[in-house]
Structures are given as structure tokens and as C-alpha cells.
Amino acid sequence: MAATSRNRSFRIAVASGKGGTGKTTVSINLAAMFGEPVQLADCDVEEPNVNLFLRCEQLVTEQVSMLVPEVDPGRCTGCGACGELCQFRGIVSLGSRALVFPELCHGCGGCAQVCPNAAITERPHQIGTVSVGQAGSIRLVEGRLDVGVSLVPPVIRAVREQLRDDMPAILDAPPGTSCPVVATLRECDYLLLVTDPTPFGLHDLKLAVALARELSLPCGVVVNRAGEDLVGLYQYCQTENLPVLLSLPDDRQIAEVSSRGNVIAHALPEYGLMFAELAAKLKQELKTAGGRP
């Protein structure tokens, strides 16, 4: 179990490395069959899609903002100290009044600190939104990055801050293994890795396992579109001591239900049972983590 203060319910992140393996499908169906009220966090803030399936009746939306510099032209002497400090070209000063580029700013506030003339103050700049809604027993928390913004982690942090401590949470991570995924995995107790038996699926699973190791997170695997294993996926999982908690077959019905925006666990009861079983196994894993790469 991850070393976090245990005054709150557990959090399970669903990630993959490779895109399109079925993270969102697994997250939603796991939440639907969780057997108790659960939170579902859509951390894929660049293209949130969980609510396409949940269709919450009402979403309460809040702005997510970051502090960016604002230059007082009356005080700025164009000394260039701010621009020299900024590594991201969020503020540039070339012998003239400092110019601010909010879309490049990372919000560190350093420029305001080094300005010798107190010409820089900070103002909030909206970068996205966080919405909260309810669909049956699922409490949805959805992050959404504004168009044209590239700073993903602050929006994911805002999603995490909206999660309640008294209810378990499933966090649907973005694909990959870079900063947005790390931002999602912080403070999680377990990592569920969704993969498919393809060369890309296995390759990126290995990257995700390396990430889990770095963060000391116990993890288990869901194999989606399982069929003939031509790449040695199961062998790899065995060697790495990763429990395969669910194998979803490559079934056309699943694609059909999903393409209509419906939840597989509800539309296809035999799969509902499989996800209920996955939920039970995960709760067991959280008690005695089997897979620690």
C-alpha cells in the first residue's frame, strides 16, 4: 500500500501507456459495478469523455486558474531581470517594457520576486474547468483544459482537490507516462494498467510498469481485446509479478455498445459480472497488494 496518510478512502488510478487500450471503458464499468458509492475522476483533461457515457443530469462547474504576471508599465524600466529568470519565455524584456505570454507561463511567480521595481503583480488566468456531477451511485469529477492551453497538470491537480476523502475514487488517467499521468497517480493507492496483446500495448505497458516502480505503486493488469497472445504479454506479467485481474475478450458487441455511448456492464450482464469480480479482486489487492513490480 502506498505510503499516504490513511484518513481517507482508497484511490485507484487506471492508466495504460498506450492510448486506446480501454482505460475509460474499464474505469466506467468498474465504477458501475463497484458495489458501493464511488467517485470517478476524468483526468484525461485534454479530451474528457467519461460523461459521454454517464450523462450526469447536472454538472456544477468551477474555473481552474493559474497566477500569471501583470506588468505595470509605469514602474517597469525594462531592466530585463524577469526575462532572464524565466525559462519558459512567459515573460520577455528586451530593453523595453516586459511582455507577458500567459500561454507559456508556468505560474512560478519568480518574475514578481526578482523585479527590483515592484512592477509585477500576479493575476489569475483561467486554464480550464472542473465539473462535478452525479449519475446513480457514481460521483463524477471531470477536468477540462481550455482550448489553446498546454499546461495539463494544474487542471489534474484541481480535479484531485475536488475528490472527497470519505468515498473511494477511480481516476481515469490520460495515456502515456509523462507529467499528466504522474499528476494523476500522485496520492493513489493502486494502479490498474489496461493493455492489449499487441507489440505497442506490451511496449508501453513496460513503460507504465517502470513508472509504477518509480512511484512505488502496487499494480495489476487488465488485458483488453484479449485473443491469441502473440507478443508474450501474459509471460511478461508473470515474470514481473503482475496479477492479471481481468481479460476482456475481443468481442464486437462491446464495441457496438460503446459506440452508442452505453455502459457495457449494464447492456451486457455477462460483462457486468466480470467487472463486479474485478472490483472484488481490487478490494482484495488493496488489502494485500500482490503485484509490486
Add this chain to the structure above:
Amino acid sequence: MKKIAFTTSGNNLEAEMDPRFGRAASFLLYDMSQQSFTILENQQARNAAQGAGIQAAETIVRAGVDTLVTGHCGPKAFKVLEAAGVAVFNSTAATVADALEALQAGSLTAAAASDVEGHW
């Protein structure tokens, strides 16, 4: 118009113009009074994940350039160049020499704004 920067993929007057500004390979800096040139590489901006145009603008401003001739210049770079008093000319000339000739003949007009969106 004392020192002119041309974006180029080569290292002499006969070299091809590079249509990009922010991620241009190099700048050919032409000194009007000496009628000579030097080459300034654009390594730092080319390797930047973001803000290449701003970085490139800083590079040429620090090199003392007052005029830029390039294919296209995006909005952020233009903002920095404008604030620093650098005149921007867009040119479709094939070589630096052709672009210089067009500039000297007065057939290029100074751009009043960036001519492309960011990340074009």
C-alpha cells in the same frame, strides 16, 4: 536599416531562404554599411519545446538586428520584435541574395502584424 537578419538554411548569400522564423536553421546577419555578413545559428530556439519564436526574436535583437526578412512570422515573435523596434518583412524569395535585392529595391513592405497563426 543597418543590420538585417535573413532566415536561411545555409551559410552564404546564395543559400536558400528558410521560410520559418522561430525554428529557422540560421540567421544571415547582413551589415549594410560594411556590406558584409555573418551567420548566427538558431540552435537554442530550434530546440525549445515551446516559445521558439520568442527565443529567436530575442536572439536577433541581442545581435543588434533592426530589420528582419523571413518567410513567415508568428504572433508571439512579432510582438517581441515590434516591442524591440525591429521591422519585419515577409519575402518568398528563393535565396538570401534575392531577398536582399528585393529589400534594397524597396519592393518589400514592412509587415504591420504577424502573417500566420502560432505553430503554423
